[in-house]
Amino acid sequence: MYPLTFNYGQIAVKETKAAQKIAKTMDTNTKIIDLSTLKDIFNQTSALINQDIPITSKFTASILVPFRNAIFLSIAVAYASTFSADKIFYGAHGSDAIFYPDCRREFYKAFEKAAQLGTNQNIAIYAPYINKKKADLIKAGIELNVPLELTWSCYHNGEKHCGQCEACINRKRAFYEARITDPTEYKK
Amino acid sequence: MYPLTFNYGQIAVKETKAAQKIAKTMDTNTKIIDLSTLKDIFNQTSALINQDIPITSKFTASILVPFRNAIFLSIAVAYASTFSADKIFYGAHGSDAIFYPDCRREFYKAFEKAAQLGTNQNIAIYAPYINKKKADLIKAGIELNVPLELTWSCYHNGEKHCGQCEACINRKRAFYEARITDPTEYKK
Numbered sequence: 511m512y513p514l515t516f517n518y519g520q521i522a523v524k525e526t527k528a529a530q531k532i533a534k535t536m537d538t539n540t541k542i543i544d545l546s547t548l549k550d551i552f553n554q555t556s557a558l559i560n561q562d563i564p565i566t567s568k569f570t571a572s573i574l575v576p577f578r579n580a581i582f583l584s585i586a587v588a589y590a591s592t593f594s595a596d597k598i599f600y601g602a603h604g605s606d607a608i609f610y611p612d613c614r615r616e617f618y619k620a621f622e623k624a625a626q627l628g629t630n631q632n633i634a635i636y637a638p639y640i641n642k643k644k645a646d647l648i649k650a651g652i653e654l655n656v657p658l659e660l661t662w663s664c665y666h667n668g669e670k671h672c673g674q675c676e677a678c679i680n681r682k683r684a685f686y687e688a689r690i691t692d693p694t695e696y697k698k
Numbered sequence: 699m700y701p702l703t704f705n706y707g708q709i710a711v712k713e714t715k716a717a718q719k720i721a722k723t724m725d726t727n728t729k730i731i732d733l734s735t736l737k738d739i740f741n742q743t744s745a746l747i748n749q750d751i752p753i754t755s756k757f758t759a760s761i762l763v764p765f766r767n768a769i770f771l772s773i774a775v776a777y778a779s780t781f782s783a784d785k786i787f788y789g790a791h792g793s794d795a796i797f798y799p800d801c802r803r804e805f806y807k808a809f810e811k812a813a814q815l816g817t818n819q820n821i822a823i824y825a826p827y828i829n830k831k832k833a834d835l836i837k838a839g840i841e842l843n844v845p846l847e848l849t850w851s852c853y854h855n856g857e858k859h860c861g862q863c864e865a866c867i868n869r870k871r872a873f874y875e876a877r878i879t880d881p882t883e884y885k886k
Contacts, residue, residue, distance in 0.1 A: 577776040581769070591765055620816075
């Protein structure tokens with residue numbers, strides 16, 4: 511298992527540290543790919559990168575980072591290719607598919623085809639949670655003993671989850687729907 | 699026109715400076731995207747990045763940087779998407795298609811589909827030289843007044859083109875085939 515996490519200039523860079531902490535509980539490490547220079551591109555439109563664009567509590571185009579996951583997947587394919595790994599696991603889930611086009615099954619299946627043609631290798635992309643909701647992810651996490659208290663969702667980079675941005679609202683709702691006690695400390 | 703050039707940790711980083719010089723002759727600038735941290739991934743297998751892997755005069759797997767152009771294209775799509783540009787021009791050419799899977803028409807057409815699905819935008823990828831040989835590129839360059847003497851092909855980063863690596867050999871041959879006097883100063 512070769513976990514990958516990306517720094518793409520996001521304000522909430524804490525999520526990369528959270529990923530590393532979680533990897534360590536599984537006796538592994540995540541490689542953190544530093545793409546922070548992409549800030550220069552995404553700064554133009556995205557509130558997740560540009561401090562001057564307000565972060566909203568509902569989905570708006572301003573929290574979309576266009577084609578971001580495709581950049582991540584292309585690097586994952588390149589990385590896999592360097593040591594002939596042939597399976598890539600992609601964390602997109604169904605609750606995001608409505609809003610984020612690069613979280614849809616149609617997208618990653620098309621990307622998988624491009625990956626095979628572009629490497630001449632039989633690389634498969636799996637997205638095991640593509641048809642599951644965020645609440646299902648939490649249930650799966652409990653079953654798999656994932657330390658959910660170490661995960662980070664907030665778009666801000668504060669001491670605690672803000673509790674008010676779109677990601678925090680979705681996180682709260684998912685714990686509620688899953689009927690699992692939310693271990694997160696929210697600011698509000 | 700929004701030219702893009704990539705620093706991906708290649709030894710021949712001079713090529714990014716060459717691209718900038720050429721852009722300036724056209725009264726524009728190329729954005730140089732700094733992906734030099736990818737060196738850590740490509741270092742494993744590629745002679746274009748790792749100084750300890752010998753650079754050969756013929757194509758071998760060691761001069762392939764797997765899925766590199768897909769990473770470049772994914773960033774181009776993200777960039778285009780931030781200001782609703784809908785045409786991307788990709789510099790792959792036919793002489794490379796035999797050796798580099800990500801220079802083939804099948805690849806970039808599959809990638810174009812993934813780009814459309816992953817952005818929900820009607821982005822088109824054009825590769826005007828995909829069916830042309832390197833010699834044809836030189837002829838087109840002459841017609842378009844491209845300052846060919848400013849272009850850089852060599853995989854090394856020397857004062858002059860080495861004249862012996864695969865890229866220099868291909869460059870020499872292409873000028874010969876095009877019956878155009880080669881303005882390049884080669885070391886050998």
